[in-house]
Amino acid sequence: MENTKLIAMLQNQGFENSLIDEILTVGRLKKVSKGASVIAPGSKATEIPLVIDGTIKVMRQDKDGSEIFLYYLEGGEACAMSITCCLENKKSEFSAVAEEDCILWMIPMGSLDAWIAKYPAFRKFVFTSYQKRFDEMLMAIDSMAFMKMDQRLYKYLLDKKQASGSFEIHKTHEQIARELNTSRVVISRLLKQLENEGKIEQYRNKIEIL
Amino acid sequence: MENTKLIAMLQNQGFENSLIDEILTVGRLKKVSKGASVIAPGSKATEIPLVIDGTIKVMRQDKDGSEIFLYYLEGGEACAMSITCCLENKKSEFSAVAEEDCILWMIPMGSLDAWIAKYPAFRKFVFTSYQKRFDEMLMAIDSMAFMKMDQRLYKYLLDKKQASGSFEIHKTHEQIARELNTSRVVISRLLKQLENEGKIEQYRNKIEIL
DNA sequence: ATCCTTTTGTAACATTTGTTACAAACCCGG
């Protein structure tokens, strides 16, 4: 049944039938359960993950374990970074973790360059993916450069709502603090503020957006 | 003579001879003097600038005129963002300004997709460009996310030294403050600190890196 | 219910960054 969904997804991208065949032949299904790592930083990508189902959280990390949330990868999206990693044979600069249980279609890098040369729709797909990631990295940059933590937090909550399609966010203050690279106390403080402003309601392990 | 340099540059990329011919035929020379805008935010790119000579400063801006420095484009490099803009027909998300007098080769977008399909070396060039830009955006993200202003400032100075090949940086505190999106007083304070630590020496309109 | 762990609330304080104001130093044109 995942196959059906995958095929629909590929057709939806306008992929040529022979390309779809190749993708199905060459790739493999991979299930990743919530919280598991999809790409570890420093690892070498040899396959490109295409998200069939679920959400993947992409983050940047520094040496001493701090991290900063960048964006979510959702159904139908591929990890553009992996594409370059594959083509350039470079190490991953990201870490990616399954935000929910995920189903991925792993495409080995071997065929990539040829597909780009051969299939216009694939070319378009690859460049559109790049564009999206660029945009999202720019959003992350904008947040960090131009916004104070209270705004960043609220934007984070709204983005999370958007990505999950739910008004309820199941995260602890500690987790949120990690993703925004700040401390738990700061997040508690600002969440309380947002609550007072009537923008959210708080429960244990849960925040509801109003 | 710019043509000689351009051709050498293209050959250096391993471009196929027929591709070089096409690039020469289709493109046009553009000179941009120091301080002039190369890409205004919100403008639509129809040509891709390839830097023959000089340095271009690429920044992100927000609505109220604040900006944040992202990276420099130097000789031999193309603006990856313009490529996606062209292919996707989207508006520019950046602003780019000539940091010094620049000579550019402007390549109209029309031929792009065909070249990517046809020339392996061009494909490689495009993806390498993307990779570089991604890396540099990540560096910018790392700075903002994980570093305090004093470190960011020092890194900024070292990057500028790297890009210009000179130990002397001809900028005012005000200009630096703008690029790091902070205030002049903060920069003066931190530069004084760096001076006390023996890392730099300050003069009017000039900072020397030791 | 009781114990234990996790999560959240809060206070007090330190550090970093931003703001305002003004003086001093420098540079250029006349």
Place this chain on the structure above:
DNA sequence: CCGGGTTTGTAACAAATGTTACAAAAGGAT
């Protein structure tokens, strides 16, 4: 050499963020 603009230095203070410490509340397991 004398104004007048620009650049830099500095102080005093405000606001935002980070840190430490501890208490209270919630939930799960036995």
